[in-house]
Structure formats: structure tokens, C-alpha cells
Amino acid sequence: MTASDGGGEARRDDVTPSRALAFARYAEALDLSHAADIARTRALADLGHAALHDARRDGVRGMASDMELRSVAAEAAGMARLTDRRLQGEIDHAMTVIDDYPAVFEAWVQRRIERGHVDVVVRVGAGVPAEARGSFAEAAIAVCERDVPSRVRGALDALAARLHPQTFTERHKTAAAERCVRVFHGTDGMSNLVANLPTVIAAGMLDRLTQMGQSVKDARAESAGAGADAHAEDAAGPGEPADTRTMDQLRADILGDLVLGGAPVVDPTYGTDRAGGLGAIRARVQVAVTAETLMGRDENPAEAVGAGLVDAETVRQLAGQVSEWDRLFIDPVTRTPVEIDTYRPTASMKKLLMARDQHCRFPGCRRAAIRCELDHTIDYALGGHTHIFNLAHLCQRHHSMKQFTKWEVRQVGGGVLEWTSPLGRVYREDVPMPAVCFTIDTADPPPDAAPGGPPPDEPPRF
Structure with a gap:
């Protein structure tokens, strides 16, 4: 996806001067932000290089070298009013961008790609062998030039998978062996239930929950229009308020219902979902x-x-x-x-x-x-x-x-x-x-x- 300014000739007659001025100021702010991001990345990388240079000068290696980086990060954090751990992470990231991905950094400088693209390339490229990094970077730039950062991850993942010494199937088997479900307790009586699952299972679960949620919404709407059939499952009875749950709330409630009231499909005493109704809904995954x-x-x-x-x-x-x-x-x-x-x-x-x-x-x-x-x-x-x-x-x-x-x-x-x-x-x-x-x-x-x-x-x- 690329954008261009239509110019004065393309500007609509009904665009008010105040809106045009606001967009002009926003464009100026984007230019300033881009220049600041580039300057900050260079400065952070310079801090890291200076720390490593001082460590080599003093003949220190290993943990002592890391201490130099920690010291530099701590002082920089005081200047930026941030934590030293965050600053050290930003220093490491800046050095990776400039030292390991010079072509990507130059494309960013030229505004062929954006900062978000750079972050995704570095994150995905962590699994690419060093000898293939240059080829990965050049191909990644071409991918990033076509679309926004949020939509290039899939193509970059596939590119990195082809360059990895292990096949994707081998790596998936190792990763799938670590599938799990965890609970992280939060505030106000709420917790996060996190499941690490194979992608096709997770995508199918979300799709099925969405279809079920829409079925509940449709049933409620139909029953309200028909005068609330008291015998209809999931329908609001006379005097009951209409179902105003959002789709996110419906998905969460249905997930709880399925987990707490269901049984594993391998359980011979229960079997799979009941026929008809919500149990007849199956997930759809486009592959x-x-x-x-x-x-x-x-x-x-x-x-x-x-x-x-x-x-x-x-x-x-x-x-x-x-x-x-x-x-x-x-x-x-x-x-x-x-x-x-x-x-x-x-x-x-x-x-x-x-x-x-x-x-x-x-x-x-x-x-x-x-x-x-x-x-x-x-x-x-x-x-x-x-x-x-x-x-x-x-x-x-x-x-x-x-x-x-x-x-x-x-x-x-x-x-x-x-x-x-x-x-x-x-x-x-x-x-x-x-x-x-x-x-x-x-x-x-x-x-x-x-x-x-x-x-x-x-x-x-x-």
C-alpha cells in the first residue's frame, strides 16, 4: 500500500481550510517524528558502540563488557526518565538495526519503509541464519514497501521459514510439544486465560466462537421481534432485558460455557457436540x-x-x-x-x-x-x-x-x-x-x- 498527495488540483472543493491546515500540520509532524526516530536510533547505537569500545580498550570481555552496556544504559535512562532495562533493550535493538540490517535502515532513512516495518523485520529475522541475513533483508524490504507494518508479518515469516536450516514442520513439532494453558490473575476480580496452541486450532476456535456469538445475537433479535418465545433456547423471556453483549463479551461467555459444560471429544461417555443449534456450528479456516x-x-x-x-x-x-x-x-x-x-x-x-x-x-x-x-x-x-x-x-x-x-x-x-x-x-x-x-x-x-x-x-x- 502506497500513498501520495493528490496536490492542489486533486483537493476537493468541499474540504474546509481548517481541515487542510490541520493535515498540513500533521504532515509536518510526521516529518519531524521520522527525523527524530532516525536520530534517536543512531544515537542509541552510538551509545552501545562506545560502551563496547571502552570495554575492549580496558581489556574486559563477557560479563564485564555487559556491565559497560548496563552503565551506559543507566545514565541514558536518567536523561530520558525511563528504566535502564528498557534503555538497554533499545540500545541492543538500535545496534542490531544499524549493524545487522544496514539496507533496512537505509530504506527507513529514505522513507521507503516505516519504523514499524523495521521492528517486524528485526523480530522475524532473529531466526534467520547470519549467512542468509543479507538476502532476507533485501527481500523483506520489497515486502514492506507493498503494505503497512501490521500486514507484512505473514509474508516475512514465510520468507524466514524458507531460509531456516530446519524445516518448518520440524520446528512446529518442537513448538507444539510446549503447548499449554496458563492463567494470569489481574485486578477487579478478573484474570487472563492464555492458551499456546497450534495456529490452525487457535484460528478455528476464534472462528467458531464468533459464529456462535452471532447465532446468539440473531436468536435474541428474532425472539424480540416475535414477542419473545419462552420456549426458544437462549431467547429472552417476557420482561427480560435485551441481550446487549458485545461480540467480545459473547465470545468470552461462550468459551466459558463450552469449557465448563463440555467434555473432550475423545470421551466415549459423552461424545462430540450435540446435533443442531450451536453444536452444529463448525469452524472455518481458509488455508x-x-x-x-x-x-x-x-x-x-x-x-x-x-x-x-x-x-x-x-x-x-x-x-x-x-x-x-x-x-x-x-x-x-x-x-x-x-x-x-x-x-x-x-x-x-x-x-x-x-x-x-x-x-x-x-x-x-x-x-x-x-x-x-x-x-x-x-x-x-x-x-x-x-x-x-x-x-x-x-x-x-x-x-x-x-x-x-x-x-x-x-x-x-x-x-x-x-x-x-x-x-x-x-x-x-x-x-x-x-x-x-x-x-x-x-x-x-x-x-x-x-x-x-x-x-x-x-x-x-x-
């Missing part, structure tokens, strides 16, 4: 995987869209449980879906758009496509066609904003969206880069591959 991984030719991770990476073994198990497959042809240059081989056009369009968009297409929004609405970029009532290049996923918040505010959007081809703010600034929302990258091995093509055509084994999505 993208290459055919090579499904056939066991490699152990590359797949992508749980909107969540993270999933190990190959888990994906192959999931694949054996589905009855419907969508074969997806991927453009080898842009990595975007261009065709899907299902029969009914309406269904195929929906599935292709879900695969293409992955999430809400408003700049910076991470709401998964399965939780969004398909919007006609040019309203159907105004002559807009129901075509893949006039449709895009928008979450309810940004769909409403498009309808009821002066934000405008147009599709410029290839699924790329251009948003124009009321002030005339243009934000380019490129097609999301999938965390799972599909490649074609041109060195040894399959014997039945047609010249210039797609390879016979295409990545399915389920």
Missing part, C-alpha cells in the same frame, strides 16, 4: 497450500489466511477431511490468482475474490475476507457490473465509510485499488502478497507441461 506440499514433495509451510503459517503435516491432515477443492491458477509474476476451475460462475467469483483479497481492502485493515462483505466498487444501482474487477472485500466499518463519507475508491486493474481521501490524498492498495509463494521450476519442467501454459500441478485452496 492456501501448494500441490507439492500436499503430495509430500516438500515440507514448506502453508498459510492460514489472516492467522499465520501452518506446518505441512497438519495441512495434509486437513486436506484429507475436505470434499471440495478449488484449483487455483497463479500468475507467475504477480503471484495473484487469475482463474479458478469451478463450474458455477457466482461461486467461483466469490472464491477467487476471497483468495485474491485475503482481507479487507481498505489500506491497513487486517480483517480476514471471510469476515468481510463483497462490495461493488461502482455501485450496482449506478450501473456497476458484477465482475471480479468491480468487486472487493470490505469490512463493515470501511464498507460503511465508503458509502456514507467522502472517501472514494476505484479499481485501476489487476485487483489494485486506489482510495482517495476527502483531502485528495491517494492511497494505492495493491493485491495482498501471499505468505505462501508458488514457484515454477523452469530448470526441470514436467514432460506434459504445455509451452507457456500453467504447470499441471496447481496449488489448491480449501
Whole structure:
């Protein structure tokens, strides 16, 4: 996602001078903040380098060298009125950015990427071998230039996984062995229940809780409109207040109900969820995987869209449980879906758009496509066609904003969206880069591959 200033010509006539002045001041503040962040990072790294230089000068090593860093951090913390532990962490981070990722730092200086991008690159890059760090950094910059910091983690994780000496499946097995549930007690009689689970399980749990919560809300609304059926499950009785719980509150309450009132699915005395009602709801997890991984030719991770990476073994198990497959042809240059081989056009369009968009297409929004609405970029009532290049996923918040505010959007081809703010600034929302990258091995093509055509084994999505 890139942004540009539409200039004086593009500025809307209905933008008030006070709003234009406010945005001009905000742009100036962003420039000052960027310059300050760069200067602070350089200064923190200089503090760390000075401490290490003094330690080498005095011939100290190991813990004594760390003492120099602690001393410098303590004095800097006094100047900044922060804790010395925090300052030492910032010093370590600054030295890592400047010493280990010089290309990333230079891209930040040039404002090709933002501070948030740098933090994500360093965090993900911690697992990349030193000899591959340069290649990782260059590829990471290209990823970060395309999108906001909150939406690049998946692609960077996949990039780091490919460069790691161990396969993702091997590392997942080690991590899964440490799955656990913990309680952290808080204040006002509240506590946090934290579960460390495989990604596909966690994503499925959240999806199912959301569906159940929406079912409860719908049942309450229907019963209120019908005069409150006293026999309807979960319906408010006569005189009872309407259910005003938020979705977060509903998910929390339903989780408590399921854990306290349910039983493990392996318990032969209880079985699985009861049939019908909320028990009939099953989780939906959108996963993208290459055919090579499904056939066991490699152990590359797949992508749980909107969540993270999933190990190959888990994906192959999931694949054996589905009855419907969508074969997806991927453009080898842009990595975007261009065709899907299902029969009914309406269904195929929906599935292709879900695969293409992955999430809400408003700049910076991470709401998964399965939780969004398909919007006609040019309203159907105004002559807009129901075509893949006039449709895009928008979450309810940004769909409403498009309808009821002066934000405008147009599709410029290839699924790329251009948003124009009321002030005339243009934000380019490129097609999301999938965390799972599909490649074609041109060195040894399959014997039945047609010249210039797609390879016979295409990545399915389920």
C-alpha cells in the first residue's frame, strides 16, 4: 500500500481550510517524528558502540563488557526518565538495526519503509541464519514497501521459514510439544486465560466462537421481534432485558460455557457436540497450500489466511477431511490468482475474490475476507457490473465509510485499488502478497507441461 498527495488540483472543493491546515500540520509532524526516530536510533547505537569500545580498550570481555552496556544504559535512562532495562533493550535493538540490517535502515532513512516495518523485520529475522541475513533483508524490504507494518508479518515469516536450516514442520513439532494453558490473575476480580496452541486450532476456535456469538445475537433479535418465545433456547423471556453483549463479551461467555459444560471429544461417555443449534456450528479456516506440499514433495509451510503459517503435516491432515477443492491458477509474476476451475460462475467469483483479497481492502485493515462483505466498487444501482474487477472485500466499518463519507475508491486493474481521501490524498492498495509463494521450476519442467501454459500441478485452496 502506497500513498501520495493528490496536490492542489486533486483537493476537493468541499474540504474546509481548517481541515487542510490541520493535515498540513500533521504532515509536518510526521516529518519531524521520522527525523527524530532516525536520530534517536543512531544515537542509541552510538551509545552501545562506545560502551563496547571502552570495554575492549580496558581489556574486559563477557560479563564485564555487559556491565559497560548496563552503565551506559543507566545514565541514558536518567536523561530520558525511563528504566535502564528498557534503555538497554533499545540500545541492543538500535545496534542490531544499524549493524545487522544496514539496507533496512537505509530504506527507513529514505522513507521507503516505516519504523514499524523495521521492528517486524528485526523480530522475524532473529531466526534467520547470519549467512542468509543479507538476502532476507533485501527481500523483506520489497515486502514492506507493498503494505503497512501490521500486514507484512505473514509474508516475512514465510520468507524466514524458507531460509531456516530446519524445516518448518520440524520446528512446529518442537513448538507444539510446549503447548499449554496458563492463567494470569489481574485486578477487579478478573484474570487472563492464555492458551499456546497450534495456529490452525487457535484460528478455528476464534472462528467458531464468533459464529456462535452471532447465532446468539440473531436468536435474541428474532425472539424480540416475535414477542419473545419462552420456549426458544437462549431467547429472552417476557420482561427480560435485551441481550446487549458485545461480540467480545459473547465470545468470552461462550468459551466459558463450552469449557465448563463440555467434555473432550475423545470421551466415549459423552461424545462430540450435540446435533443442531450451536453444536452444529463448525469452524472455518481458509488455508492456501501448494500441490507439492500436499503430495509430500516438500515440507514448506502453508498459510492460514489472516492467522499465520501452518506446518505441512497438519495441512495434509486437513486436506484429507475436505470434499471440495478449488484449483487455483497463479500468475507467475504477480503471484495473484487469475482463474479458478469451478463450474458455477457466482461461486467461483466469490472464491477467487476471497483468495485474491485475503482481507479487507481498505489500506491497513487486517480483517480476514471471510469476515468481510463483497462490495461493488461502482455501485450496482449506478450501473456497476458484477465482475471480479468491480468487486472487493470490505469490512463493515470501511464498507460503511465508503458509502456514507467522502472517501472514494476505484479499481485501476489487476485487483489494485486506489482510495482517495476527502483531502485528495491517494492511497494505492495493491493485491495482498501471499505468505505462501508458488514457484515454477523452469530448470526441470514436467514432460506434459504445455509451452507457456500453467504447470499441471496447481496449488489448491480449501
